[in-house]
Amino acid sequence: MEPEHIAPPPRPRMHKGAFVVATLVTGLVVALIIVGSRGLRDFDSALIGYAVASLFAIAVLLYRYVLWILRPPTGRYFRAGWSSFFSWQNFRRFTTLVPRALWTDIFAQTFILKRSLYRWVMHMSLFWGVLLSLFVTIPLTFGWLHFTLEDVDTYRIWFFGLPLFTFPVEAGIGFAFFHALDITAFLLMVGVVMALWRRLRDSGLLATQRFGFDMVPLVLLAAIAITGLALTASSMWWGGRFYWFISLTHQVTVVAWFLTLPFGKFFHIIQRPASIGVTLYQKVNQNREHSEQQTVGVCKRCGEELPSQQFIRDLRAVLQDLDQNYDLGAHDNLHEYCPHCKRVLRGQAYYAMMKKRFV
Incomplete structure (x- = not known):
């Protein structure tokens, strides 16, 4: 195997x-x-x-x-996904597929809710906490967004050098603007605490997690949220005490998180939207094969329907590109099994090799 x-x-x-x-x-x-x-x-x-x-x-x-x-695997499916997306025929037939996939896979992540409510709340808090924080901080950091004082209690918001509108400081919109990062910090803390609690108590995660890859990003997010809230506390309630030290600490933690972002666990946030293309690719091919009454592949072990014959052909091509061979012998191959049965076969192979040492 x-x-x-x-x-x-x-x-x-x-x-x-x-x-x-x-x-x-x-x-x-x-x-x-x-x-x-x-x-x-x-x-x-x-x-x-x-x-x-x-x-x-x-x-x-x-x-x-x-x-x-x-890379051969992602490149093949990436191109196939965009090809399916730009097809007018597919657009007419699957008009709502991409919006639904955006909702279920990205914005609401309902596929996680099917696994556990706890994990869904945790993921939603982390996802939206990070995303909304970036939506606020990136324009401010790059100078695209700034505020000017019009009079004693009125501010004007500017974007890309263009004046947009004025708003009173004490009104709800003013509070939302100036405390947006406090709100996202609370959201982040909910997700971070839940994630750390799960990672410190789940025996499966304890056995497989890596400190630098899994834990450090969460610790940095916690530090960012705590120091960010401390900045607000210093300016509002502590009379500016410790502000310089807190702001420096906050900047160090934010910079550290940015530097680790491309190499850590949160890189999958960038990768995740590509899954929509895979969903479209699989749905289009399945529908075409069913409509043309083509033979649909099934798992050799459990009989579950495989994504599509085109998917199997592409998988074979990818393995050939990678110079990999998962031939199981007797005209049997690993790609002829569903994901669940692949894991079962892999576990059986490990057990056959390790015997009692497997457990």
Whole structure:
């Protein structure tokens, strides 16, 4: 069941392509910072650390993402997903598929709710806490968004150098603007506490988790949320005491989180939207094969219907690209089984090899 060859490393051409894309997009972001901040006039120099860390994260995230989609497995399904998406025939037939997938896979993540309410609340708190925080901080950090005092109790909001509207400081909208990061910090703390509690008590996670990959991002998020709330407490209730130290600590933790973002667990936030393309690809192929009354593959062990014959063909092609062979002998192959049965077969193989040492 083990592959005959280890998958080859990414080719230099792939690295070069990823580097070019990351460089061009990061350069574009720098240009947008200059334009959006009106030649850096609206850029707050006190936020330079956040800005540099953000640019680093953008560059490395793009590099890793492009490298990821250029690999044979993801590249094949990535192209197939976009091909299905831009098909007018598919759009007419599956008009609501992408919006529903966006809701179930990205925004509401209802697939996690099927596993556990606890895990769903945890994921939702972390996901929206991080996302909403970035939506607020990135425009502020890059100088795209800023506020000016119009009179004693009225502010004007500016975006990309354009005046938008004024709002009273004491009104609900003013409170929402100036305390948005406090709200997201509370949301983050809910998710972080739930995640840490689960990771410290679940024996399965304790056996498999890695401190740097799984725990450090959560600890950094907790530090970001706590120091962010402490900044508000210092300015509102402590008369500005400890503000400099707290702000420096907050900046260090935010920069550290940005630097670890491309290499840690939260990189899957960037990868996750690609799953919508896979969903569309599988649905389109399944529907076509059913409508054309083609023979649909089933799992050899449990009889469950496999995604589609096209999926199986693509899987075989991917394994060939990677120079891997999962031949089980007797005209049997691992890709002819459903995901559940693959795990069962793998466990049986490990047990047959390890015997009593398996447990």
